[in-house]
Amino acid sequence: MKTRFFVIVLVSLFICGANSQTFIPEWFEELPDSPAGVFYSVGYSGKYQNQCLAREVAISRALSNMAKQHQVRLIFEIEEYADGRFRLLNPSFDLSYDESVLLNVAANYTPIDSSITNEGYYILIACPSIERRPHIPSNNKTWGEQPKWTKILPNSRRYSYGVGITSNYSFWVRAWKDTDEYARFDLGKNIEIEAESIHAVKRENKFITESKIIRQSYDLTLKQTLIVSRWYDRENDMYYSLCRQARNPAPH
C-alpha cells in the first residue's frame, strides 16, 4: 500500500515538473554564426508520445520563426492614462508575416541538427537550403550564468538589439514563443517610435493632482531580425530573448 502511495506521488510530481525546461542544445541558447547568405532558425516542441509528431511541430515552428526572421510587420501601441485617482495602461502588439515568405522558406530549407531531451524536441534549420551541412553539435547543456545582455543592452555600430522578457508561464514552449516576439517588438521600439504626451499639474488648496496621458506607437516592417541568444532564469521563472538586426540589412 505504501508503495502505491509513493508511486502516485512520484508520478504526479513528474507530471508537474515535465513542463519546465532543464536541458537544451547549445544552439538553442546561442544561435551559431551562419555562412554568408544563409540564415539559421530554431524550432522546438514539447514532449510528445510520438516523436514524428514532435519533429513535425518543431519543424513547423522553425519555419515560421524563419519567415518572421526574414520579414515581419510589427504594430505596437501603448497608452497610459493617469488622473490621480486611477491609472490605466493599455499596450497592444500586432505581429504579422507574409504567407508567401513562409511558403518560400518551406520550399527551400535544410535541417542542420536536431536534439531530443526529456522536455522536448529541438531542431536547427538553414535557409536557403545548403548542400554541405556544417558540423554543429547539439551538446545538450543546462542554463548557464545570467548573461550581461539581460541587464545592459549590447552597444554596437553594426547591429541594433532588443530584449524580450516574460515570466510565470506554465509551459516553456509558449513562453519562448512570446519572449521571442516581445524581443522583436523591443527592437522596433529602439529603432523608431512616435512619442506624444500631455502632463498637467493641478493645485487645489493643499492638494496637487497630477494627470498625464502618454501615447507611444510604431508600425514597422523589419527584415532579418534574428533571435541570437536566450536565457532562462530558473530562480525567478523568467525567460529572456535577445533579438538582433544588422543596421544595414543585406539584401536577401
Added chain:
Amino acid sequence: MKKLIVIALLIPLALMLVNCGGGKPKAKMVDIPEWYLNPPMAEDAIYEAGDAAKQSMGLAKEAADARARDAVARTIEVKVSNMLKNFMQESGIGEDAEALEFTSSVSKQVANTVLRGCRITKREMKTEGATYHAYSLAEYNLNSLIQETLNEAKKQKALYNEAKANLSFEDLEKEIEKLEAVGQ
C-alpha cells in the same frame, strides 16, 4: 486506504496551486539601481529613467520603458528650443518675433514626432512581494536629434520661403491688375 490515495493526490495538487498562485519566495527589493537615482550625464546623449510596479511583469516592463522614453521626449523639446535659439543668436538673426515663432514651431515638430534610435540601454526587474518593479534607462543620441532638428528646420524654412514667394507673386499680380484698370 482511500484516505491515503486522496492525500497522495492532494499533495501534488497543492504543490501545483502554490506554484501557480505566485507563492514562491520573492526576493526583497533592497537596492534601487544607481542609474535610476542618478541617470548618467553625457554631452552627446540624453539619459532618462522610468519605473513601474505592476502585478504583471510584462506590463511593468512596458510601462517603465514608455515612461523613460516619455521623459526623453519631454527633455528634447527644451533642448531643441535652446539649440535653435543659440543657432539664431550665432547667425545674428536675433530674437525677433518671427525667429521665436520659427524656433517654437521647429521644436514642437521635433518633440512630437518620432524618436529614432531611443534605446533602453539598462533594465532591471525587482520583485516586491507579488509585484514586479521594473526600472528602465533610456538613451537618446544627440547626433540623431541634431540631424532631426536640421531636417525639420530645413523643411520649415522651405515652406516659409515658398509662402513668401507666393505672397510676392500675388502682390505683383495685384499691382498689374491695378495698372491694367488705370489703362482702361
